[in-house]
Amino acid sequence: MERHVRSWRTAGPAPRTVGRMSDGPVPEGAPRSLTEDLRTRDDAVLLALIRDRPDLRTPVPADLAALAARATSRPSTQRALDHLDQLTLQVVDVLVALPDHSSARDVRALLGGADPATALDRLRTLALVYGPDEDLTVTRSVRDIVGEPAGLGPPAEQALRGYGPARLSRLVADLGLSPSGDPIEDVRRVVQVVGDAASLRGLLADADAAVHQLLATLTWGPPTGRVDRADREVTVAGAATPVEWLLARGLLVARDASTVALPREVALVLRGGRVHRDVQAELPAHVSTPVDPSRTDHAAAGAAATAVRLVDDLLELWASDPPKALRAGGIGVRDRARTAAALEVSDDDLTLLVETAQAAGLLATGGDLDEVWLPTTTYDAWRDQDVAHRWQVLAGAWLSTVRVPGLAGGRDDRGRVLAPLGPDLARSLAPQVRGEVLRELADLPRDRATTAASVADRLRWRAPRLAGRLRQGMVGWVMREAEVLGLGAGGALAGHGRQLLAGSRDEAVTALHALLPEPLDHILLQADLTAVAPGPLTSELAHRLGVLADVESRGGATVYRFSDASVRRALDVGWSAAEVLAVLGEHSRTPVPQPLAYLVTDVSRRHGRVRAGVASAYLRCDDEATLTEILADKRVAGLRLRRLAPTVLAAQAPIDTVLQRLREMGHAPAAEGPDGDVVVRRPDARRASAPRRPSPAPAAAPLPDVVLHAAVRAIRAGDRARTAVKRSPDGASTVGPPSSPTVDVLALLSEAVVTGETLWIGYVDAHGQASQRLIEPVVVQGGFVEAFDHLRQAVRTFSVHRITGAAAVDETAS
């Protein structure tokens, strides 16, 4: 036994098939219920079931009956159907249209010849259908959920159930048969006529155009129509209208006083013996055009660099002039328009940028009185990284965010406009859908590009029931956003985008880095007072130019324009004309043009005609002699005093120091209030503290097969226990989790610690909730056992007295 446990504990490939079939009762012929069917399946199939329908394994069902019950519950079935592709759903339609115990051949016929084998296997695996190909049964809940498959009406037998025996007899007679008097037999006779292609054609041979037209509208659904007095008595002889014509022949059936329906058999004949007009058996191929992969890479890299720069500009802008956070959340129209204009981006792009910045933790609300949006402390760290790393942070955040920027600008149910950064843009499905869209792109060869419409088609085929408005809308948004953020370009993913999607962040950064042009350290100066940086600049030079000139145009290159104001700005931050010219001369490939030199010297000549200085304190005294005396005193050297006017001294030392020193010197100065103080302070750029972002919930990682195997074993064990109980004459107490005396439990636990065996235990938690766990004990002490809980994938501590019983996984039934 120990050997066996070891074998599935090892990390290697789990055994796909374990010889189980002989253990349980093998039913003769087709299974009568899903439970029975499940019992005949081998472990690999059960494993696939709980792998593909995760809601069935949490918590692990006690036995196969419980599993079957849960698998056929309405919500779980609905969830399973949601993830079926179009062909499989069409097979479901066909199965529902057919009575139970139909065969795969029947399905194929009604499917218009498409091969249902794969779809049927899938449906069996998912426990939506059971039984062999010759005898298929679709679960009750599937029938209920699908209802009228593909717009087909009720079967004639069901539809005619509302007719009294007398009316049925008349109908049979009207069809030229002899009534039997037995309603069931009469119905059968009617169906034989109307459900048969040849006899139906015969019936319709003398119908007029209006009848054909009416049938044509009902054939492909919806199969019901409303008429007054639908239940009126009609005969072939007395039929006046097309409806009456059809009612009299049983080709329409009155369901109640106002509704008539086209029986399913009739519709199927009219549809030419198939359920669907079109059966799309294959996933639609990508509609793609050839592209040059290196062009895609470079275009995407350019976009990536632009996106990084825009986020940087955005946050710099908001650091000094933050937008107010609306009380309802988000930012207002005016702030948006102002920012979009400053960054020269569209409204949509702005929304994407702010949402991405927030998702990356670079932007948050803060501020003292009014809530404003501010860059976070994380931003400072982010800013110091190189472009490729910064891009990876942004793109990574975008991939996993639940927020859908594309929704902004739309309206919610109550007609309110959804604002960027507002609370209503979150959709929990967003990361999953985003991943699906991008995986479609990643699925393409490197040299092909596709369109949003094609991707949407493929997603719709993969899961038609999920193809809601959000999902279809997001396809376009995601593709556009991926291009703005530089994961791809022109309907194709770039190399770095693919790597990021695959989770290889470092490789993505390396790939992007290789694509970005090397920063330059020179510019071209021109006589029209512009400077052109023919590529990205080193950050130092970019910073210097940013002070000296205004940016006029951005892109691969940057065009700067020098003006009075921009040169003055440089002088204001302490540059001299000579320094300005030196910097320009040093970085220019060509001599500094004369008009530019003139501009700089001209501005600097005027600069400072009016002087404003920075002083920490000043001394004022009407008696000039006192000030002269102070100035002459050697002890004031540290104060760095300067005479501005006969009666005013300025000091560079802080006021406290000045006052103290003067007092030490024997003066009695009085401090003046802050009015008239000329201290110029540049307000610090503000920051919000970085929010503690809950790390995005990891997309439900697929459970390793080992764990699934364990779960299957547990279910199987439970089932054996249950079936054994049923057979045992006396006990009813051993249903459910194992039950054993504490002494045995302790022994088993201790043994498992040594052998590393996995145990199946029954456990009652602190709230009195009973459950079953699969644990791998690590240590037993002080009445507690620490163990790895397989289903929760974590180490938990269990108290021994709450363990109701324990059993080795393979031995629970014995």
Place this chain on the structure above:
Amino acid sequence: MTDGPLIVQSDKTLLLEVDHDLAEQCRHAIAPFAELERSPEHVHTYRLTPLGLWNARAAGHDAEQVVDVLLRFSRYAVPHSLLVDVAETMDRYGRLRLEKHPVHGLVLATSDRAVLEEVVRSKRMAPLLGERVDPDTVVVHASERGHVKQVLLKLGWPAEDLAGYVDGEAHPIALRKEGWDLRAYQREAVDGFWHGGSGVVVLPCGAGKTIVGAAAMAEAQATTLILVTNTVAARQWRHELLARTSLTEDEIGEYSGARKEIRPVTIATYQVMTTRRKGVYRHLELLDARDWGLILYDEVHLLPAPIFRMTADLQARRRLGLTATLVREDGREGDVFSLIGPKRYDAPWKDIEAQGYIAPADCVEVRVTLSDSERLAYATAEPEERYRFCSTTASKTRVVERLVEHHRGEQVLVIGQYIDQLDDLGERLDAPVIKGETTVKTRERLFEAFRTGEISLLVVSKVANFSIDLPEATVAIQVSGTFGSRQEEAQRLGRVLRPKSDGRTARFYAVTARDTVDQDFAAHRQRFLAEQGYAYRIVDSDDIGDLGRSTPDSG
């Protein structure tokens, strides 16, 4: 990525590094669809505009070519959104076509029904359209051909005008090529215009726009109406046509304030066309007086609004616009596009200069330091008086005197805005003054005297901004101008750009008062020329002595 000469910016400007090996090749490749915005010494700036892209479509280029050129020459990755935008914009041109329908006359037809639906539903279009002939065709009132084009351009669906032109009254006109021939660029310009049907030809001042006009007339062989800025320009056109074509005195009429002649070739001034009495344009009959086969617009960038309105009614006639610059201070470039036609030819000034057809020019801004009292007066002047004050100061006058002295012996023009200042200068410099009130006769006499060298100094007001042919002027001194008008600066420079007999370099001075609005306006005025590659030098008025004279070209 290629190491191309072109950088495509996200704001749709294209930067072309001119020192690059492929620069010339690239310039030719992008010229059809990108508009040259600035051409300073190292990096030229082109802009992709809808108008430019549609011009290219009109000339038979398609989006694929444009995208290919951008990708081929671009140094860095071209933003994908920009490429998509280019393709979409170009795709808009020609979805709607103005055509002649055999039964219904002028119709608007489409190959894309949705677009037609969109424009038909537009409020501004509705009154211009007639009945719907079929789902893809709608009747246009013949008189609204121009309006329809204007509105469609505003709606972003420019129509391709395939409705053709009336031939007009035939009239034989031939070029008299005696000792001269069309220059290559003039030939290209005429061909470009003629094949396009109607449109605008952009050539620098002095590059022989009149000849292009005459050649177009010879091509049309039909009666021609020429609209010019003023009477002097009208006389000059007449003079030139007599000299260069087979036309005789009797065939050319002048329609101006003074004379009202209507002849096979009639030259009318904008002013007389826009004269209104009691709210009615009195001279509109001129437009219908003959069955004109060609209408020429001189100095399109100055076309006044009423002329645009009249032009809207003349869409069935061929139209040729001539100008040195499409820059309009009023931003009505779109009207020029839809009413006169797309730009058919454009050549950078420096190119023509390099070919020797216009004189090289040396532009100098002379900065005058105002005296202390002047500065005080300036500082306290009313804001609206400030420009006038600082541009007419006595310090400036003294500098002008010194400049004139410096260039004694050369043909010098002093150009200014304010009459008082000009009169004062005329008196001090002992030179005749030509201003608005000067009679045409006196003007012509003085210009003639200047041309022959009888007098070597003229003081002129803005009346001489345009179309005055003074080939021998080598020095122009601008003392004041119409605030920051860029096209005025270009026009004034144009006065000295006619090639000189000795090939010498022309000199253009802009005298500005330092530290005043004069200097700011000057900076703005110079932008167009600086963008065309004319680098201004700045000198202090004290350093005039160090300036060279305008010298004969040694080469």
